[in-house]
Amino acid sequence: MDALASLAEHEDLLFLALLTAEGVKPLSRWEGPLTAQQWKALRQLGLHVSTLHRRTEQGHMVTHVIFSRDRSRLRAHRAAFEGTPINRDAETMRQEGLDFGYPPCCVEAFIENGYQANGFAPDDQSLLFHWACPGCEQTRRLLPAYRRIYRRVRQIRQRL
Numbered sequence: 001m002d003a004l005a006s007l008a009e010h011e012d013l014l015f016l017a018l019l020t021a022e023g024v025k026p027l028s029r030w031e032g033p034l035t036a037q038q039w040k041a042l043r044q045l046g047l048h049v050s051t052l053h054r055r056t057e058q059g060h061m062v063t064h065v066i067f068s069r070d071r072s073r074l075r076a077h078r079a080a081f082e083g084t085p086i087n088r089d090a091e092t093m094r095q096e097g098l099d100f101g102y103p104p105c106c107v108e109a110f111i112e113n114g115y116q117a118n119g120f121a122p123d124d125q126s127l128l129f130h131w132a133c134p135g136c137e138q139t140r141r142l143l144p145a146y147r148r149i150y151r152r153v154r155q156i157r158q159r160l
Contacts, residue, residue, distance in 0.1 A: 003041035008157050013038070015153045016129075020067055021045040024145045025101045025129070027068040027077055034065050042067050048074050054086045062086070073099070102130035103142075109133035 007014040016028040042049045047067040068074045090111045097107035118134045127146045132139040
């Protein structure tokens with residue numbers, strides 16, 4: 001529980017860590033600094049952890065923390081994005097969608113239409129790290145795992 005306690009300081013970080021540790025997401029990214037204890041906690045969950053440096057439109061470098069159960073997936077993501085500009089072009093969104101485990105149909109729908117009505121309950125959509133495409137069956141299959149892990153996150157945070 002100690003490892004989880006350090007991650008629980010940020011609900012989304014704990015949620016991403018557990019989704020990734022349980023294999024629901026193949027790779028995750030945290031867009032903020034982590035403490036040494038949080039790095040250790042991610043590793044205790046069986047995750048490989050690394051940093052990724054990207055450039056903003058203004059030329060500033062930002063550091064992201066990426067983690068995965070699969071070291072080769074982590075290396076491939078770093079190789080594809082280390083030092084690159086942060087942008088939302090279609091090619092980047094497709095690659096990130098693949099790396100982060102988003103359904104390809106959702107990625108394509110977002111590229112083509114942005115945020116569009118999708119028929120998902122707001123509570124369910126808020127659990128996801130991607131925008132679901134209208135009536136997406138792949139997303140429907142992911143939701144039970146997301147809900148289960150989110151309930152666990154809430155229980156952990158309540159015990160702290």
